Amino acid sequence: MDDKRLDEILNEYVNSTSAGQNTDLKKYRNKEPKVLPARTNKNLALSICAVFLVIVIATPILIMLIAGPIVDNLFDNGIESGFSISNSDESPMITCAVKSEKNAFDINDVTLTFYYGGDFPENLEFHIENGDHYPTFRTCFKNDDGDVYEIKHVQEEFVSEKYRIETEKKLFVNIKKYNFSEVLTIPKDLFTKDTGYVAFFIEGQNTNERLPEEFVRIASTQRIYYKVEKDTVYLSTKKPWAESTTKNSSVSDSKSSKSDTSKFDNSIEIPPAEVIVRPDTNLEFWLGDNVDGFDWSLHVEKYGHFGGSDYYGLGYEPIISEGGHQNDPEHCVIYTVTSYPDYSSKEQHISWIYITDPSIYFNGISLNTAPEEIKRILISDGFTIEEFNVGFTAEKGRLHYQFLEDYIRLRVEVTNVYNMLF
Numbered sequence: 001m002d003d004k005r006l007d008e009i010l011n012e013y014v015n016s017t018s019a020g021q022n023t024d025l026k027k028y029r030n031k032e033p034k035v036l037p038a039r040t041n042k043n044l045a046l047s048i049c050a051v052f053l054v055i056v057i058a059t060p061i062l063i064m065l066i067a068g069p070i071v072d073n074l075f076d077n078g079i080e081s082g083f084s085i086s087n088s089d090e091s092p093m094i095t096c097a098v099k100s101e102k103n104a105f106d107i108n109d110v111t112l113t114f115y116y117g118g119d120f121p122e123n124l125e126f127h128i129e130n131g132d133h134y135p136t137f138r139t140c141f142k143n144d145d146g147d148v149y150e151i152k153h154v155q156e157e158f159v160s161e162k163y164r165i166e167t168e169k170k171l172f173v174n175i176k177k178y179n180f181s182e183v184l185t186i187p188k189d190l191f192t193k194d195t196g197y198v199a200f201f202i203e204g205q206n207t208n209e210r211l212p213e214e215f216v217r218i219a220s221t222q223r224i225y226y227k228v229e230k231d232t233v234y235l236s237t238k239k240p241w242a243e244s245t246t247k248n249s250s251v252s253d254s255k256s257s258k259s260d261t262s263k264f265d266n267s268i269e270i271p272p273a274e275v276i277v278r279p280d281t282n283l284e285f286w287l288g289d290n291v292d293g294f295d296w297s298l299h300v301e302k303y304g305h306f307g308g309s310d311y312y313g314l315g316y317e318p319i320i321s322e323g324g325h326q327n328d329p330e331h332c333v334i335y336t337v338t339s340y341p342d343y344s345s346k347e348q349h350i351s352w353i354y355i356t357d358p359s360i361y362f363n364g365i366s367l368n369t370a371p372e373e374i375k376r377i378l379i380s381d382g383f384t385i386e387e388f389n390v391g392f393t394a395e396k397g398r399l400h401y402q403f404l405e406d407y408i409r410l411r412v413e414v415t416n417v418y419n420m421l422f
Contacts, residue, residue: 078102081237082115082221084173092303093132093325094118094158094219095165096200097178098237105233110186112235114139114200115178116219117163121321124159130208131327134158134218137204143190144197144223151184158204191233197223273341274398276412281362284313285335285350287399287412292347302326308338308351316357331357341398342415353410367408374403 082097097115105111116139121127137158139151156162161179168175190198201220227234276288285291300317302310303326312318313333318326328334336352339345358367363381365374375385375392378401383394391404398413 079112079224079235079237081224083176085176092219093120094202095176096202096219096221097176098200098221098224100235103235105235107188107191107228107231107233110188110191110233110235111183112186113181113183114221115181116202117165117178117180118159119165119167119176119323119325120159121323121325124161128157128159132159132206133208134204134206137202137218139200139202141186141190142199142201143192145192147190147192149187149190158202191226191228193228195225195227197225199223274412276399279363281360283333283353283360283362285353286362287350287353287410288340289350290347291337291350294348302328302334308336311335311337328356331359333357333360336411338414340412340414344416349412351412351414355408355410356406365408367406371403 078099078101080097080099082095083099095116095118098112099115100112118132121131135157136153136155138153141149141151164179166177166179168177184200186198199221202218204218206218223237225236225238227236273288276286278286278289296309296311299311299314302312302318311334313335316329316332316334319329321327332354333356334352334354335350336354337348338351339347340349340351355367360366364377371392375394378394379385381396383396383399383401386393386395391402393403394401400411400413402409
């Protein structure tokens with residue numbers, strides 16, 4: 001088409017529009033707007049309500065239809081636990097994790113990959129000197145009957161790059177990346193019932209805080225629940241079965257260790273609590289004090305305790321490192337709260353007291369008191385003294401005291417007759 005013919009077509013369109021369509025447009029603009037009748041508006045509202053009701057009724061049905069196959073195929077996607085934590089929660093420094101691509105195993109070959117380590121500060125030497133120092137540790141399995149299987153005893157420093165965890169902070173969760181992992185097989189003998197659970201844990205000798213020969217739990221995986229069908233073991237971290245209630249089964253709360261004792265065998269006798277007389281002391285609490293329901297909001301909680309809770313004494317606060325970790329101040333008091341006299345007991349009591357403040361005293365004893373004077377006072381009070389290379393201990397009944405140059409640790413023994421796992 002040439003330019004001349006295109007101009008003719010455009011002129012014809014403009015003339016026709018100005019002659020006719022503008023008149024029609026004016027007429028259209030002068031018309032009254034059409035109003036929907038009231039019945040139409042009412043019908044529209046009813047239609048919206050009906051759609052809403054359909055959504056409300058149909059959603060649970062759809063969820064059941066979708067979730068049903070997921071539950072039925074609970075064991076189709078492997079298991080994974082310990083690699084993430086909500087960034088609103090406080091995570092212990094030392095943690096464990098477990099992972100497997102499958103959930104069904106031959107009972108003679110229940111093999112999974114376990115991860116463990118610590119989110120240690122950058123300066124490892126400083127932390128070993130002033131924080132945690134584990135020159136030896138051991139790894140173990142434990143089932144809900146209390147049976148413990150030691151995997152290995154490691155003679156090397158746990159606080160090291162080898163066992164470091166890097167934490168990647170996301171929007172809602174923190175992702176843990178473990179440097180160390182190993183493939184382990186859970187022994188067949190730990191599957192003692194049709195259903196139950198097994199856990200992997202680490203115990204270490206923190207020589208900065210404990211007697212050289214004393215192992216303490218420093219980390220544990222969550223429970224790995226199992227179900228045995230003939231020669232096949234099914235695993236899950238989601239507790240898909242009703243837990244067995246045999247003699248040694250137990251329920252524990254890793255935060256406060258409060259328990260549902262209705263599942264325990266009452267024929268097992270729990271040693272009675274001793275009457276502990278409060279001495280002349282400037283401590284807020286003493287061993288055995290009942291703090292069930294006490295408001296700890298004015299105290300700072302120290303994180304990382306399994307089977308109980310730790311709180312700094314009133315007025316003491318931890319030093320927070322650049323990595324967000326809590327470090328004890330030079331002088332402080334820390335109270336440990338657990339169940340007492342047994343971990344299955346419901347009420348919470350003071351079971352440990354850790355003292356590094358020289359101004360704290362009890363029965364005329366403080367960090368400034370000469371060791372020989374401390375021994376004299378305790379022996380006269382009926383305690384038995386035992387020496388070791390860097391300090392000494394004193395014991396009487398359930399009471400256990402430990403004295404080193406820079407701290408005093410006091411505890412009242414808490415029994416664990418049901419072999420509760422933390």
